[in-house]
Each structure stands twice: as structure tokens, then as C-alpha cells.
Amino acid sequence: MKYIAIVGRQPEISIAEIEALFGGIKRINSRVVGFESEKLPDIDRLGGSLKIGQKIEGPTVAYMMGLPEGKITLGVSDYSKNATQKTATMEALKLKKILIRHGRSVRVVSNRDAVLSTATTLHNGMSGKNERKVELLRVNNNEWYKVVGVQDIDAYSKRDQARPARDAKVGMLPPKLAQILINLCGRLPKDAVVLDPFCGTGVVLQEAMLMGQKAYGTDINERMIEYSERNLAHYGFTDYRLAVGDATRYQWQQPIDAVACEGYLGKPFSRAPSEIEIKTQRNECGAIFMGFLKNLSGQIQSGTPVTVAMPAWLGHDGWYERLFLPKTIDEIDNMGYNVSNKSREGLLYYREGQAVARDIIILRKK
Numbered sequence: 001m002k003y004i005a006i007v008g009r010q011p012e013i014s015i016a017e018i019e020a021l022f023g024g025i026k027r028i029n030s031r032v033v034g035f036e037s038e039k040l041p042d043i044d045r046l047g048g049s050l051k052i053g054q055k056i057e058g059p060t061v062a063y064m065m066g067l068p069e070g071k072i073t074l075g076v077s078d079y080s081k082n083a084t085q086k087t088a089t090m091e092a093l094k095l096k097k098i099l100i101r102h103g104r105s106v107r108v109v110s111n112r113d114a115v116l117s118t119a120t121t122l123h124n125g126m127s128g129k130n131e132r133k134v135e136l137l138r139v140n141n142n143e144w145y146k147v148v149g150v151q152d153i154d155a156y157s158k159r160d161q162a163r164p165a166r167d168a169k170v171g172m173l174p175p176k177l178a179q180i181l182i183n184l185c186g187r188l189p190k191d192a193v194v195l196d197p198f199c200g201t202g203v204v205l206q207e208a209m210l211m212g213q214k215a216y217g218t219d220i221n222e223r224m225i226e227y228s229e230r231n232l233a234h235y236g237f238t239d240y241r242l243a244v245g246d247a248t249r250y251q252w253q254q255p256i257d258a259v260a261c262e263g264y265l266g267k268p269f270s271r272a273p274s275e276i277e278i279k280t281q282r283n284e285c286g287a288i289f290m291g292f293l294k295n296l297s298g299q300i301q302s303g304t305p306v307t308v309a310m311p312a313w314l315g316h317d318g319w320y321e322r323l324f325l326p327k328t329i330d331e332i333d334n335m336g337y338n339v340s341n342k343s344r345e346g347l348l349y350y351r352e353g354q355a356v357a358r359d360i361i362i363l364r365k366k
């Protein structure tokens with residue numbers, strides 16, 4: 001079955017997530033990526049996608065006429081080249097006119113832009129669950145998709161805020177990004193053990209368990225392990241493993257099927273750090289990351305995926321200086337890992353102006 005994903009704020013990360021889970025992708029434009037899946041993709045497990053569309057085979061009018069009896073709610077998002085609020089509205093009204101002529105009653109959700117926001121789609125019930133509430137996505141002139149999933153922004157914020165143990169100092173990994181880190185490990189069998197050796201307050205562990213995996217968390221700080229414990233208990237989870245341990249020397253228990261973590265990001269800065277500060281951070285964080293990867297390498301089987309979020313610091317030229325330099329790639333390769341994303345830009349996750357970005361590295365044990 002043919003699907004598209006409307007990608008999020010950091011398109012390259014969203015695309016990498018889709019590719020890791022579904023294989024071959026087709027970049028349609030900067031906001032849309034095509035892929036195939038036998039099963040309906042579950043948007044609640046895809047941290048990087050805003051909407052999922054399924055291809056409408058045949059004429060769109062025929063599809064709409066086949067909807068169950070009763071009033072139809074119709075939204076149109078136009079992702080084609082040169083789309084505007086006007087082109088989207090025109091398409092919606094054209095369709096409405098035809099449907100009315102055929103005796104259907106239709107309410108059109110009005111467009112403020114060429115595309116409807118995730119919130120508009122969600123709050124008008126057009127997430128694909130109600131057959132008569134439909135959002136159509138136009139990708140080019142005759143290619144139409146229907147929305148079969150929309151990112152549940154309300155559920156993500158609830159998950160983020162409901163956690164009883166929080167720590168401003170270690171920062172909170174957004175649940176969406178935790179899902180992405182796990183998904184970048186590829187398709188994992190149910191009950192696969194996901195290890196987070198820098199588990200902090202346990203966001204990766206929580207998301208892994210919500211996705212049907214088993215969670216194993218370690219952290220150097222005993223307080224963090226208590227926080228993870230409280231947060232996982234909050235969800236009623238019982239089947240997980242937690243321990244205090246330094247990731248550069250700890251001996252983990254087997255089995256380990258995948259490793260996903262946001263590692264130590266160094267000092268939190270509220271402004272771009274100076275060159276000297278970056279150098280200090282580079283040494284401090286580099287020693288921990290390299291020590292950890294070296295220690296892990298001997299403890300995981302060939303083929304085990306490892307995704308790590310490392311720091312990158314906002315430089316005074318407005319771009320990020322990565323911890324992950326070409327010479328680091330060679331060192332990691334020598335430790336026994338294949339490095340998947342070697343691009344110079346990397347997969348950076350950040351908010352505008354954020355002093356420390358997360359740089360996502362995807363590895364696989366040789």
C-alpha cells in the first residue's frame with residue numbers, strides 16, 4: 001500500500017525515521033516523503049511525522065461518494081508545488097459542489113494556509129478514525145491521499161507533563177525524540193530489550209515500553225535511577241531493569257537487542273558558548289562518549305543497532321559545532337561500529353537559537 005508522511009520541523013530526522021522502519025523512501029518534496037507498507041502505519045509510534053496519508057486509487061469524487069451516509073466534514077491540504085490558501089480552498093469548494101450535486105451534505109474546514117495545521121486536523125476529528133471526517137492531501141495535480149493518522153500533540157504534551165519525577169538540570173528529552181531514537185534502530189521485534197545507558201529520568205525507557213519493547217536503563221547518578229523508577233511506576237510498568245552504573249565501564253546484563261540514548265550533553269548553556277567553553281565541553285563529553293562506545297562494543301552482538309544523541313554547540317557564526325567530527329567517525333569505526341550517517345551536517349535536533357543541539361548518530365555493531 002502506498003503512503004506518504006508529512007514530515008516535521010526537522011525533515012531529515014523524520015525521513016531517516018521512516019526509512020529505518022519502512023525501507024525505501026521517495027522524497028516527493030521538502031515536506032512530503034513516500035513509502036510503502038503492508039500494514040497501516042501507526043502514527044502514534046512515529047515521533048517525526050505530522051500526518052500519514054494513504055493513496056486514493058481512482059477518482060477522488062468516487063472515493064468521497066463511497067463514504068457512509070450522513071454529513072461529511074472535508075478538509076483539503078495542498079502540498080503540491082506553488083500551492084496557496086487559494087488553491088486549497090478552490091479544490092475543497094469544487095469537491096463540495098460536486099458532492100452536493102450528488103445529494104451529499106458537506107461542511108468544508110476553512111484553510112488559513114495551503115495546508116491545515118496538525119491541530120486543525122486533530123480538533124476537527126479528521127485523523128482517519130471517523131470515516132465521514134476526511135482530510136485530503138494533494139501532492140500534485142492528480143495524486144491525492146487521505147489522512148489516516150495525525151500526530152496527537154495533546155497526548156505528547158500530556159505524557160511529557162504527567163511524569164511525577166522531573167529534573168530541570170538534566171533537561172527533558174521530548175517523548176517524540178525518544179521515539180525517533182528507538183525507531184532509528186530499525187524495526188524491533190516485540191519484547192526486544194532496549195538499553196539506555198544514560199537513562200536520566202527515563203523518557204527513552206518509558207517510550208520503549210509504550211512501544212512494546214522491554215526497557216533496561218542505567219545511569220551514573222543514583223538519583224536518576226530513582227526518578228526513572230518513579231516515572232515508570234507512574235505508567236504501571238513493572239517489567240523493566242534499572243541499575244546505577246558508569247557507561248564507560250559498566251558490565252550490562254544480557255540480552256541487549258538495541259541501544260538508544262541521549263548521552264551526556266555537557267553543561268547547559270543559555271547562550272552560544274565561547275570557543276574555549278566549546279573546547280572544554282568537547283573534551284569532557286568526548287571522553288564519556290568514546291569511553292562508553294568502547295565499553296559497549298565488546299558487550300553487544302554483531303548487527304545490534306545503537307542510536308545516540310550527542311551534543312553540538314551553537315557557534316558564533318550561527319551554526320552548530322559538532323562533537324562528532326570526521327576523525328571521530330574513524331575512531332568509532334575502529335571500535336567495531338558501522339556509522340550510518342556520515343553526512344557533514346548530521347541529524348541535528350534543535351529549537352531556533354538553542355545553545356546545545358542534539359546530534360543523532362546511527363551506528364550498528366560490525
Ligand SMILES: C[S@@+](CC[C@H](N)C(=O)[O-])C[C@H]1O[C@@H](n2cnc3c(N)ncnc32)[C@H](O)[C@@H]1O
Nearest residue numbers: 173198200201202203219220221246247262264
Ligand atoms: C542528558 S541526560 C539524559 C536525560 C534523559 N534522556 C532523560 O530523559 O531524562 C544525561 C544523563 O547521563 C548521565 N551520565 C553522565 N555521565 C555518565 C556516565 N559516565 N555514565 C552513565 N551515565 C552518565 C547523567 O546522570 C544524566 O542523567
